Amino acid sequence: MGERVTDERRIPVGISSCLTGEQVRYNGGHKRSRYCLEVLAERFALEPFCPELEAGLGVPREPIRLVGLEGESPRVVGTRDLSLDVTERLEAVSRAFIEDHRHLRGFILMKGSPSCGLARVKVYRPDNGMPSHSGAGAFVRALRRHFPELPLEEEARMNDAVLRENFITRVYAYDDWKRHVEATPGYHALLQFHSRQKYLLMAHHVETYRELGRYLAESSRRPLGEAMAHYLQRFMAALARPATRKTHTNALMHVFGYLKEALDAETKQDLLTAIEDYRLGHVPLTVPIRLLNHYLKRHGSDYIRAQTYLDPHPYELGLRNAI
Structure with a gap:
């Protein structure tokens, strides 16, 4: 076993709050990651963030999803109440987070989330509500626009040894x-x-x-x-x-x-x-x-x-x- 890394030497890395065990998902649950908390936390100073909670959506809350046509920037709206449009709120909290967290060296994201999904997040058609294509979550799109050098990876993809090594190398x-x-x-x-x-x-x-x-x-x-x-x-x-x-x-x-x-x-x-x-x-x-x-x-x-x-x-x- 190697020497224990002090807090001062741990590298600051952002993480979707639900992956740390915080009960912030739309249904009041979490997606605690043992690898992040029991292995990476020895080396990384993990800083949790949930853009949906920060945008005031509450817990539990109505699920949200991405809606739009291919080639356009999707809106983020409620799955049941289509008048619930949180696109601008998520953009605002994402921008504020980025301005305050330029010290981060990476961010570990929650798979499939309409805010934190890195890719393959379903985008639904506005006319018939059917899945149209896939893309990145709203928070991820903001990170890529305003903090493009920041290494990003989904926790689930780190089950792949090559992707895990690649992300940590980048960090x-x-x-x-x-x-x-x-x-x-x-x-x-x-x-x-x-x-x-x-x-x-x-x-x-x-x-x-x-x-x-x-x-x-x-x-x-x-x-x-x-x-x-x-x-x-x-x-x-x-x-x-x-x-x-x-x-x-x-x-x-x-x-x-x-x-x-x-x-x-x-x-x-x-x-x-x-x-x-x-x-x-x-x-x-x-x-x-x-x-x-x-x-x-x-x-x-x-x-x-x-x-x-x-x-x-x-x-x-x-x-x-x-x-």
């Missing part, structure tokens, strides 16, 4: 940005961030890795605020694309390249076998990563040992044991 990367770039803005801080995140970025989207490298080569010609905003938007969008065995293998081979001159032939073959076994799906990612870390501690440069790709989140969470 830690964004925390790095907030603490080391946003807190002390400068071209040097921006370049240092990119330097240590390079292979993590490569593992998620190699095209963005190349694009941002070219962009930063000329970043000092641009206003600092503009360069930082552009970089963060592209960086977080790239990390939102889950890495695959193929893209991880590419990053692993690049890291391995920093050891080729220092190792004997037998050791190099052991490492290459571990990477190939991972590529073929025979072992999880943690196997080649552990081997690389072992040899990098002895033979790696400061540059390669500083790569967040080698240790993007606490080892105790075991996230790379399942991917």
Whole structure:
């Protein structure tokens, strides 16, 4: 068991209130998440929020749903009382929340909710009340408009090991940005961030890795605020694309390249076998990563040992044991 994380070191992450066990759902119930409260709460300072409760809808309350035609922004109305339209109220409380919570590093959402659902929330036709298509909840749409860099994920989707690891990787990367770039803005801080995140970025989207490298080569010609905003938007969008065995293998081979001159032939073959076994799906990612870390501690440069790709989140969470 790893050391206990103090409150000061836990990362602030928002969460739909019902997932913490608060009885705020329309029927007075909750959707308590054991994983969030018993595992993630060790590392994250969870900050609950329920936009529907904040909008004054009360508990219990009439259920609400999204209504609209495909291609237009849906309204949020009552399922029984169609005159109950809370679209503007939800937008207002969402905007107020975002303005007061720029310190967050991520948000864990409730699946299927007309306010908090990340995707696949049913949208009903206004004429006949039949399901038309699906989309995101009202609160999520506000987050994407006004806080687009914030990592978002549904609690239910974190049952998928790849999506779970991806979300937590994004939270830690964004925390790095907030603490080391946003807190002390400068071209040097921006370049240092990119330097240590390079292979993590490569593992998620190699095209963005190349694009941002070219962009930063000329970043000092641009206003600092503009360069930082552009970089963060592209960086977080790239990390939102889950890495695959193929893209991880590419990053692993690049890291391995920093050891080729220092190792004997037998050791190099052991490492290459571990990477190939991972590529073929025979072992999880943690196997080649552990081997690389072992040899990098002895033979790696400061540059390669500083790569967040080698240790993007606490080892105790075991996230790379399942991917």
